[in-house]
Amino acid sequence: VASKLNSSGLLRTQGLIGGKWSDAYDGKTIKVYNPATGESIADVACMGGRETNDAISAAYTAYRSWSKTTAAERSKFLRKWYDLLMAHKEELAQLITLEQGKTLKESIGEINYGAGFIEFSAEEAKRIYGDIIPAPLSDRRLFVLKQVVRSYIVEEDQPTDLKGDTEVIWAKVFNFWSQIQRFIPEDMNVIQEVTMLGPHLWTQPVGVVGAITPWNFPLAMITRKVGPALACGCTVVIKPSELTPLTALAAAELSIQAGIPAGVVNVVMGNAPEIGDSLLASPQVRKITFTGSTAVGKKLMAGSAETVKKVSLELGGNAPCIVFDDADLDVAVKGTLAAKFRNSGQTCVCANRIIVQDGIYEKFANALRDAVLNMKVGDGFSEDVAQGPLINEAAVQKVESLIHDATSKGAKVILGGKRHSLGFTFYEPTVISDVNIDMRISREEVFGPVAPLLRFKTEEDAIRIANDTNAGLGSYVFTNSIQRSWRVAEALEYGLVGVNEGVISTEVAPFGGFKQSGLGREGSKYGMDEYLEIKYVCMGNM
Ligand code: ADP
Secondary structure, eight states, X not given: OHHHHHHTTOOOOSEEETTEEXXXXXXXXXXXXXXXXXXXXXXXXXXXXXXXXXXXXHHXXXXXXXXXXXXXXXXXXXXXXXXXXXXXXXXXXXXXXXXXXXXXXXXXXXXXXXXXXXXXXXXXXXXXXXXXXXXSSTTOEEEEESOOOOHHHHHOSXXXXXXXXXXXXXXXXXXXXXXXXXTSOGGGOHHHHHHHTXXXXXXXXXXXXXXXXXXXXXXXXXXXXXXXXXXXXXXXXXXXXXXXXXXXXXXXXXXXXXXXXXXXXXEOOBOHHHHHHHHHHOTXXXXXXXXXXXXXXXXXXXXXTTTTOEEEEEOOOOEEEEEOTTSOHHHHHHHHHHHHHGXXXXXXXXXXXXXXXXXXXXXXXXXXXXXXXXXXXXXXXXXXXXXXXXXXXXXXXXXXXXXXXHHHTTOEEEEOOSBOTTOTTOBOOEEEESOOTTSHHHHSOOOSSEEEEEEESXXXXXXXXXXXXXXXXXXXXXXXXXXXXXXXXHHOOOSXXXXXXXXXXXXXXXXXXXXXXXXXXXXXXXXXXXXXXXXXXXXXXX
């Protein structure tokens, strides 16, 4: 697989700084492993603070021109990038399976999902509208600007070379301002002030963005940050997980092939704390966007305070999956299976606590066990495999310790509960029953293929148990009652609620958490605002 990838030019092992592939300055490398075989796949540059500072400088320089392109121009670049990601779907999917372990089918799914953020951003770039607010005083006009195109307003007097729709709209705004400036006293002349700004930046993307991403979705966690960032006119320094840098580097290579200018997309990896500290310390980095553990997210948030960076965090979850007596058993089992076991249980929206009502508990437990029994475990490249390995030994040990804690407090293993005979980091898909809220497995994110079943009696009980956590990302409800589904969906303190559905993530809907699961939203029109400043312009004495 690696040699095939090599010939496609997508197997990159250096960092990307200002459009140039670069080794670590001290020549250091780190190894990337295939978790299914334990074999080393590649040695990638192990970078630190110096390389990061250069990547920030490159991003800052590129920002000067990128932020001044029109939305239509940025849209075309993103569209091209999307097309290339899709054209290389097979190779990228192989790369994900190789370094992350998920099944090839899931990897293909991730490319579709991940590339979708680039496509959506290409489209949404053109729809970053402002507002006109009815003024409380009759001599005023109130405007909200989210995205401003420099072009002729700053650098030329008149809009003589109008090209696309955006320019036409801005020409109208320009003309409108030109008309009304006659009525504005000289010292309040907005147009004059704007003109005086000359060639300086006059845009409202937040600026250079530091994007730090985890290993569980090596492509999608990057694209859902970089897509909207670029669409809004920001430039980025990406720090992918050291466990899965190859997919990130391949995506970056395709961004170059798409013609996205040098310095708009930069990638550094290696010493995570050092790279993180450089991003945090730089006043040029105006935003940190992060997906990963709650502990690291808190550090990044604290570190952003010094320069008051905008922060988006997508942190750990503790997703409840509530199955009511009135649920359709097949739908509930199928939904739970998908919500729990995809990516071997290694997603932040994976069902962490399966909370089942008394009347359906035994039937559901048996049906879930039978369904899980049919899941084939193996190398993600093999046919018919439903579950690959866990990412590393530490992940397996965490699962083992949670199961040990639960069983020592009375939980029963009804399927699995041990390492798989395939060795390495393979773990048997597991179902455990008689779990209660005092066990660690109910309070911590499992991030592995273990379905813990808890029992409840009333709807109030279910909601109380579900909300009894600091996390608030994904949640699932299975019921055939419309009234109940609304009641429960509204009562859940979660950013995402799947009703009779176990897989709900899509680029067109907002993804993000309540409470300590994070800040901000990714995807959808809401995800765009994370990369924009909002400017209010009040024109008085009209
Ligand atoms: P996970 O358990 O999912 O690996 P982490 O929060 O440890 O979660 O990792 C998510 C991302 O954060 C990875 O890219 C990792 O290298 C990075 N990271 C870890 N520690 C730091 C840090 N101190 N500063 C910046 N990034 C970090």
